[in-house]
Amino acid sequence: xxxxxxxxxxxxxxxxxxxxxxxxxxxxxxxxxxxxxxxxxxxxxxxxxxxxxxxxxxxxxxxxxxxxxxxxxxxxxxxxxxxxxxxxxxxxxxxxxxxxxxxxxxxxxxxxxxxxxxxxxxxxxxxxxxxxxxxxxxxxxxxxxxxxxxxxxxxxxxxxxxxxxxxxxxxxxxxxxxxxxxxxxxxxxxxxxxxxxxxxxxxxxxxxxxxxxxxxxxxxxxxxxxxxxxxxxxxxxxxxxx
Numbered sequence: 417x418x419x420x421x422x423x424x425x426x427x428x429x430x431x432x433x434x435x436x437x438x439x440x441x442x443x444x445x446x447x448x449x450x451x452x453x454x455x456x457x458x459x460x461x462x463x464x465x466x467x468x469x470x471x472x473x474x475x476x477x478x479x480x481x482x483x484x485x486x487x488x489x490x491x492x493x494x495x496x497x498x499x500x501x502x503x504x505x506x507x508x509x510x511x512x513x514x515x516x517x518x519x520x521x522x523x524x525x526x527x528x529x530x531x532x533x534x535x536x537x538x539x540x541x542x543x544x545x546x547x548x549x550x551x552x553x554x555x556x557x558x559x560x561x562x563x564x565x566x567x568x569x570x571x572x573x574x575x576x577x578x579x580x581x582x583x584x585x586x587x588x589x590x591x592x593x594x595x596x597x598x599x600x601x602x603x604x605x606x607x608x609x610x611x612x613x614x615x616x617x618x619x620x621x622x623x624x625x626x627x628x629x630x631x632x633x634x635x636x637x638x639x640x641x642x643x644x645x646x647x648x649x650x651x652x653x654x655x656x657x658x
Contacts, residue, residue, distance in 0.1 A: 417509050417513050418513050418516055418517060418520070421509060421513055421514055421516070421517035422517040422520055422521060424517070425491065425517045425518055425521045426521065428491075428494060429490065429491070429521070432490055434486055434487055434490040437483055437486050437487070438483065438487070438525070438528070438529065438532070439532075441479045441480075441482060441483045441486075442475065442479060442480075442483070442529060442532050442533050442536055443536065444474070444479055445471055445472075445473075445474035445475035445478070445479045445533075446471060446475075446533075446536040446537065446539075446540050448470075448474045449467065449470035449471035449472075449473065449474055449475075449540070450467065450470070450471070450540045450543070450544060452470045452473075453466060453467050453470045453544065454544060462622075463541075463546045463547075463548040464541055464546055464548055464549075464550060464551050465551060465622045465623070467537070467540065467541055467544070467546065468537060468551065468554075468557070468618075468622050469619075469620045469621065469622055470620075471533070471536075471537055471540070472557075472614075472617045472618065472619040472620060473619060473620040475533060475617075475619075476561070476593065476596075476597070476613050476614045476617050476619040477593045477594055477596070477597050477614070477619070478590060478593055478594075480529060480533075480561075480565065480568075480593070480613060481568060481589040481590055481592055481593030481596075481610060481613070482586060482589055482590050482593070483525075483529055484522070484525065484526060484529070484565060484568050484569055484572055484589065485572045485575075485576075485585055485586040485587075485588070485589030485590070486586055487522060487525050487569075488518075488522055488569055488572035488573045488575075488576045488585065489572070489576040489582050489583075489585045489586055490582075491518045491521070491522065491573065491576070492518075492573070492576040492577055493582055496580045511647055511650040511651055512647050514650070515573075515643065515646055515647050515650060516643075518573060519566075519569065519570065519573060519639075519643060522566075522569035522572075522573060523562075523565075523566045523569060525569070526562045526565030526566050526568070526569055527562040527565075529562075529565065530558040530559070530561045530562040530565065530617075531558065533558065533561075534554060534558045537554075538550065551622070553618075553622070557616070557617050557618055557622070558617075560615075560616030560617065560626060560631070561613060561616040561617035562616075563612070563616055563631075563632065563635050564609075564612035564613035564614070564615060564616035564617070564631075564635060565613055565616075566635060566639055567609040567612050567613075567634070567635045567638040567639050567642075568589070568592070568609055568610055568612070568613055569639075570609070570638060570639040570640075570641075570642035570643055570646075571592065571609050571610070571638065571642050572585060572589055573642065573646060574642045574645060574646050575588055575589075577646050577649060577650070578649065589610075592609070592610035593610050593613070595608070595610060596608055596609075596610030596611040596612075596613060596614050597611075597614055597619070599611045600614050600615060600619075606627070606630045606631060606634045607634065609634075609635075609638040609642075612631065612634060612635050612638070615631060616631065
């Protein structure tokens with residue numbers, strides 16, 4: 417049943433303009449990060465590692481939270497318009513399954529976004545003429561970033577469920593990304609979902625050692641907490657009022 421709900425969610429998003437954001441938004445941190453790298457070659461001497469630090473400084477704080485926020489807001493947009501809550505809530509499946517399909521699709525978006533960021537990173541490195549070997553840690557950075565992104569998706573799906581308008585959850589996602597960098601700098605990164613995105617990608621610090629167990633536990637706990645709260649809200653929703 418989850419697979420059928422997931423297929424329905426994919427159909428709803430298949431021709432959505434949100435895919436344009438998926439393609440365009442990661443390009444901005446790649447361009448900004450590459451420009452910043454080229455402008456500071458005297459200080460940034462570690463080639464690929466220095467380039468990654470500049471790319472992720474922008475993407476993890478601004479553009480990725482915005483991208484995931486846009487996608488999660490779009491997932492609830494159809495339910496928030498034209499009395500579609502009645503159709504959504506009266507489907508012959510549990511609300512947990514309906515929500516789970518949205519979360520799985522958002523998690524897939526997080527993984528795809530990291531893959532696209534990785535492609536742009538490699539292209540940028542080749543364009544600026546880097547000759548050193550590609551960092552072997554790159555797949556780990558991208559995968560851990562995707563895991564941190566799932567926690568962000570859980571938070572954004574909750575915000576977009578509660579807030580009917582499209583823009584405010586996206587704005588809160590941007591604020592969360594900025595707050596995540598601040599919280600990480602204070603040493604509390606593992607306790608905040610948006611910080612997990614920074615930590616997983618080793619934003620601005622490729623040499624940082626990741627404590628994998630707390631990282632995975634925190635990501636799972638935040639995702640589960642947001643999912644349980646979202647399902648509880650759905651179970652109490654009065655469809656007739658929509």
